[in-house]
Amino acid sequence: xxxxxxxxxxxxxxxxxCAASVLLALLPLALILFYLLQKGIGALEWxxxxxxxxxxGEPGGGFANAIVGTLVLLGLAAVFAVPVGVIAGLYVAEYxxxxxxxxxxxxxxxxxxxxxxxxxxxxxxxxxxPVRRFSALAGGFALGVMMIPIIARTTEExxxxxxxxxxxxxxxxxxTRAKAAWSVVLxxxxxxxxxxxxxxxxxxxxxxxxxxxxxxxxxxxxxxxxQPIAALTVQIYTYAVSPYEDWHRQAxxxxxxxxxxxxxxxxxxxxxxxxxxxxxx
Amino acid sequence: MSSPKLPLFRRRRPRADDAFFxxxxxxxxxxxxxxxxAIAFELLRNSKLSIAKFGLKFWTGTIWDPVSGExxxxxxxWGTLYSSILALLVAGPIAIGIAVFISELAPHWMRxxxxxxxxLLAAIPSIVYGLWGVFVLVPLIRRLEVGMPESxxxxxxxxxxxxxxxxxxxxMILSIMVIPFSSAVAREVLRAVPGSxxxxxxxxxxTRFEAIRAxxxxxxxxxxxxxxLGLGRALGETMAVTMVIGNNPKASLSLFAPQHTMxxxxxxxxxxxxxxxxxxxxxxxxLVLFVVTLIVNALSRLLIWSLESGxxxxxxxxxxxxxxxxxxx
Amino acid sequence: xxxxxxxxxxxxxxxxxxxxxxxxxxxxxxxATFPYPIYSKWFTEYNKLHPEVEINYQSIGSGxxxxxxxxxxxxxxATDGPMTKDQLLAAAGPVLHLPTVLxxxxxxxxxxGVDAELKFTGPxxxxxxxGKIAKWNDPAIVxxxxxxxxxxxxxxxxxxxxxSGTTYIFADYLGKVxxxxxxxxxxxxxxxxxxxxxxxxxxxxxxxxxxxPGAIGYVELxxxxxxxxxxxxxxxxxxxxxxxxxxxxxxxxxxxxxxMPPDFRVSITNAPGxxxxxxxxxxxxxxxxxxxxxxxxxxxxxFMRWALADGQKYCADLGYAPLPAxxxxxxxxxxxKIRL
Numbered sequence: 001x002x003x004x005x006x007x008x009x010x011x012x013x014x015x016x017x018c019a020a021s022v023l024l025a026l027l028p029l030a031l032i033l034f035y036l037l038q039k040g041i042g043a044l045e046w047x048x049x050x051x052x053x054x055x056x057g058e059p060g061g062g063f064a065n066a067i068v069g070t071l072v073l074l075g076l077a078a079v080f081a082v083p084v085g086v087i088a089g090l091y092v093a094e095y096x097x098x099x100x101x102x103x104x105x106x107x108x109x110x111x112x113x114x115x116x117x118x119x120x121x122x123x124x125x126x127x128x129x130p131v132r133r134f135s136a137l138a139g140g141f142a143l144g145v146m147m148i149p150i151i152a153r154t155t156e157e158x159x160x161x162x163x164x165x166x167x168x169x170x171x172x173x174x175x176t177r178a179k180a181a182w183s184v185v186l187x188x189x190x191x192x193x194x195x196x197x198x199x200x201x202x203x204x205x206x207x208x209x210x211x212x213x214x215x216x217x218x219x220x221x222x223x224x225x226x227q228p229i230a231a232l233t234v235q236i237y238t239y240a241v242s243p244y245e246d247w248h249r250q251a252x253x254x255x256x257x258x259x260x261x262x263x264x265x266x267x268x269x270x271x272x273x274x275x276x277x278x279x280x281x
Numbered sequence: 282m283s284s285p286k287l288p289l290f291r292r293r294r295p296r297a298d299d300a301f302f303x304x305x306x307x308x309x310x311x312x313x314x315x316x317x318x319a320i321a322f323e324l325l326r327n328s329k330l331s332i333a334k335f336g337l338k339f340w341t342g343t344i345w346d347p348v349s350g351e352x353x354x355x356x357x358x359w360g361t362l363y364s365s366i367l368a369l370l371v372a373g374p375i376a377i378g379i380a381v382f383i384s385e386l387a388p389h390w391m392r393x394x395x396x397x398x399x400x401l402l403a404a405i406p407s408i409v410y411g412l413w414g415v416f417v418l419v420p421l422i423r424r425l426e427v428g429m430p431e432s433x434x435x436x437x438x439x440x441x442x443x444x445x446x447x448x449x450x451x452x453m454i455l456s457i458m459v460i461p462f463s464s465a466v467a468r469e470v471l472r473a474v475p476g477s478x479x480x481x482x483x484x485x486x487x488t489r490f491e492a493i494r495a496x497x498x499x500x501x502x503x504x505x506x507x508x509x510l511g512l513g514r515a516l517g518e519t520m521a522v523t524m525v526i527g528n529n530p531k532a533s534l535s536l537f538a539p540q541h542t543m544x545x546x547x548x549x550x551x552x553x554x555x556x557x558x559x560x561x562x563x564x565x566x567x568l569v570l571f572v573v574t575l576i577v578n579a580l581s582r583l584l585i586w587s588l589e590s591g592x593x594x595x596x597x598x599x600x601x602x603x604x605x606x607x608x609x610x
Numbered sequence: 611x612x613x614x615x616x617x618x619x620x621x622x623x624x625x626x627x628x629x630x631x632x633x634x635x636x637x638x639x640x641x642a643t644f645p646y647p648i649y650s651k652w653f654t655e656y657n658k659l660h661p662e663v664e665i666n667y668q669s670i671g672s673g674x675x676x677x678x679x680x681x682x683x684x685x686x687x688a689t690d691g692p693m694t695k696d697q698l699l700a701a702a703g704p705v706l707h708l709p710t711v712l713x714x715x716x717x718x719x720x721x722x723g724v725d726a727e728l729k730f731t732g733p734x735x736x737x738x739x740x741g742k743i744a745k746w747n748d749p750a751i752v753x754x755x756x757x758x759x760x761x762x763x764x765x766x767x768x769x770x771x772x773x774s775g776t777t778y779i780f781a782d783y784l785g786k787v788x789x790x791x792x793x794x795x796x797x798x799x800x801x802x803x804x805x806x807x808x809x810x811x812x813x814x815x816x817x818x819x820x821x822x823p824g825a826i827g828y829v830e831l832x833x834x835x836x837x838x839x840x841x842x843x844x845x846x847x848x849x850x851x852x853x854x855x856x857x858x859x860x861x862x863x864x865x866x867x868x869x870m871p872p873d874f875r876v877s878i879t880n881a882p883g884x885x886x887x888x889x890x891x892x893x894x895x896x897x898x899x900x901x902x903x904x905x906x907x908x909x910x911x912x913f914m915r916w917a918l919a920d921g922q923k924y925c926a927d928l929g930y931a932p933l934p935a936x937x938x939x940x941x942x943x944x945x946x947k948i949r950l
Binding site for chain 2 (some may be wrong): 007010011014015017018019020021022024025026027028029031032035049054083084087088090091092095100101103104107108109110111112113114115116117118119120121122124125130148149150176177178179181182202205206207208209212213226233235236240241248251252255258259262263266270
């Protein structure tokens with residue numbers, strides 16, 4: 001084989017290998033989704049969605065408290081993380097290059113990399129021990145800490161993308177720097193920021209570890225912020241490691257539900273991003 | 282033509298307005314710094330006893346005995362590094378392959394859907410990976426172990442009873458979880474490489490492979506950064522690992538042996554560490570995990586950044602790229 | 611009449627006519643997985659009787675129960691291994707141990723091709739779990755089980771990865787029958803196991819043993835029954851090979867007749883007597899004698915009185931043995947110690 005043919009052959013093999021790696025990655029995805037569908041959809045029934053847990057061995061228990069609990073926790077996390085994250089991102093975008101902004105950036109990156117189990121430990125000593133109780137607030141705090149860096153980074157990047165002309169126009173019309181940033185640039189980036197928030201929510205909706213030591217779990221239906229609260233992820237985990245068939249079924253149903261929610265949020269976020277890209281060109 | 286409404290007060294004190302804005306937003310931004318510092322502080326504070334008592338021997342000791350108060354974290358360090366590095370070795374080439382395929386080889390209409398599908402892998406919560414691992418992967422591995430010929434089972438890397446749970450299961454799940462992160466970033470890195478590099482290669486008569494090789498070489502720091510990002514993710518992963526790794530604090534070379542990781546021992550034993558030394562030992566593990574992940578992620582970001590700022594490509598709209606490292610639930 | 615006065619009167623009348631619903635009394639507890647099936651039944655049944663009392667119990671292991679009680683993040687704890695003197699000292703105040711039910715820890719195993727009930731002695735069990743007996747067809751096991759075709763594959767030990775009262779009970783028994791166990795491994799809720807695989811909770815161990823051929827583990831009786839896992843009989847102090855059952859466990863508790871210490875911290879493993887199952891144990895709920903939340907305290911005391919009387923009737927179905935009458939009487943007295 002001459003050199004030319006050999007080089008082409010190598011290239012062909014390489015391309016095939018790359019294609020194969022795509023298939024290799026998509027294979028587990030398909031397997032997992034298929035398994036979820038198979039095991040989960042059967043158990044996704046009325047009692048699962050609207051009943052609360054029953055004692056072990058009794059049929060008919062459900063995940064109603066966990067579904068609501070996850071919503072409460074996501075809401076708490078968002079209330080904490082969205083203002084902090086957006087404003088932090090705004091600050092870094094506005095005052096780029098200053099030492100303080102660099103510190104904020106570094107801190108956000110550090111927060112982003114903290115393993116969620118460590119966030120859980122932190123939240124236990126800061127939000128549970130001082131008040132001597134497990135609570136939805138502590139769980140929301142832990143999740144919020146994980147959301148903040150994601151939102152801050154998205155906000156900062158989006159603000160940087162807003163065309164300078166918009167800002168310059170506002171300034172030319174006599175707005176202060178503050179006003180330009182707050183009332184002109186930020187609203188322009190808002191759709192993207194909302195997308196970033198959706199992405200962050202999708203991420204933390206699937207977290208389990210930080211909730212183990214904070215929200216604690218609750219067998220009863222509860223929306224009280226100062227009491228332990230059930231969460232979809234924690235309840236799935238508890239049921240999955242149990243020896244009861246009925247609980248395993250419910251765990252799969254819960255997992256299915258969770259994945260559907262996360263996927264839907266991710267899809268919406270992606271579609272929104274694509275529309276934004278088309279708008280901004 | 283309508284003019285934008287401007288506040289009245291700005292006519293009087295524009296400087297104060299700006300100063301107030303800066304201070305107010307700065308104060309909120311400071312919360313981020315405060316949180317990061319607080320985490321580091323709390324970790325240090327709650328691990329003092331253990332650091333004082335054991336020093337560096339903590340990380341070489343192999344006995345983890347809560348009864349006698351002897352704590353050696355080597356098995357967890359081993360388990361974390363072994364599982365993460367192996368996962369990276371498996372996932373790395375695949376991630377790069379995917380990145381190359383999507384950004385260089387695939388027809389245009391395929392690119393978006395493929396990118397979307399690989400990102401879906403990242404969206405699957407860790408607990409779901411754990412479930413699938415326990416009910417599907419572990420039995421499969423057990424069958425594999427039982428079916429393996431005796432001669433291979435004698436090798437240290439394949440020795441051990443066919444339990445199913447163990448290092449292999451953990452490595453496989455970690456690889457799957459790491460792929461989307463590394464490949465998404467690698468894709469960005471490849472996009473950031475100037476088109477001129479490719480064009481020059483083709484102009485010189487390169488094959489597809491050779492041109493891509495040149496591009497990869499140009500973006501090598503970024504690609505390494507992408508791989509490091511995946512490593513950071515694997516290091517902190519908790520739930521999926523603890524459900525399939527066997528939770529046995531004994532370091533072993535064998536892929537089939539049940540082992541333990543730093544994140545998994547925290548999840549298992551934190552709520553019950555009955556005495557202070559035990560708790561401090563656990564928090565010390567958390568501290569080191571935090572520091573190691575921090576370094577790996579910082580390094581990764583540095584490498585990725587150096588490439589992106591080197592090229593004059595405008596950063597794209599923030600894609601919902603799965604955020605780094607910490608989805609370690 | 612002035613309008614505001616009319617309003618106030620109307621409001622007062624309305625308040626009398628429609629009393630505000632009783633505020634829910636939410637009480638949190640944590641601890642042992644061993645009694646979780648019966649506790650979850652009890653708390654649900656009690657909630658049916660008293661809808662305003664919600665007792666939320668999370669089974670995180672006995673070690674967790676003790677720790678969280680000490681940290682005062684939960685109102686009560688639950689454990690199968692009584693608190694040690696050090697742990698009692700570390701608590702925020704005097705802690706009461708109140709036994710609730712009796713249970714048994716059984717050796718579960720999964721051996722392909724073997725359906726028979728295996729016989730074990732204490733020393734043999736200790737050696738297996740210490741790793742000294744490594745294969746199923748070891749002479750020591752074969753000698754106890756003539757006629758059973760034991761295969762030659764390795765024994766895989768499954769133990770608890772979390773702090774467990776079940777571990778404590780098992781280790782307590784092994785410590786009594788094997789001096790070497792007592793010296794090298796010890797007795798506690800978390801042990802330095804010589805080998806094997808760790809699983810979380812009774813549930814985890816049951817699940818893993820069920821799925822792993824060649825495995826042996828230890829779980830509370832109900833987990834073996836509900837999962838339909840084979841479990842063996844164990845030789846008691848009198849030399850008989852006894853299988854765990856309500857009857858044999860109740861006989862073990864009878865050994866405390868007249869000898870129950872006032873703080874209820876007693877071990878009934880390896881108890882003397884005929885028909886006794888040697889790995890039996892009480893399981894306790896832990897309460898502060900002087901709780902800060904008096905309302906929760908009242909509710910829990912009332913709950914205890916119900917559990918010690920009516921609650922006991924749920925035991926049999928779930929595989930637990932009810933408390934001896936003498937112990938119940940002592941506890942009703944001891945409940946008065948809780949300052950409300």
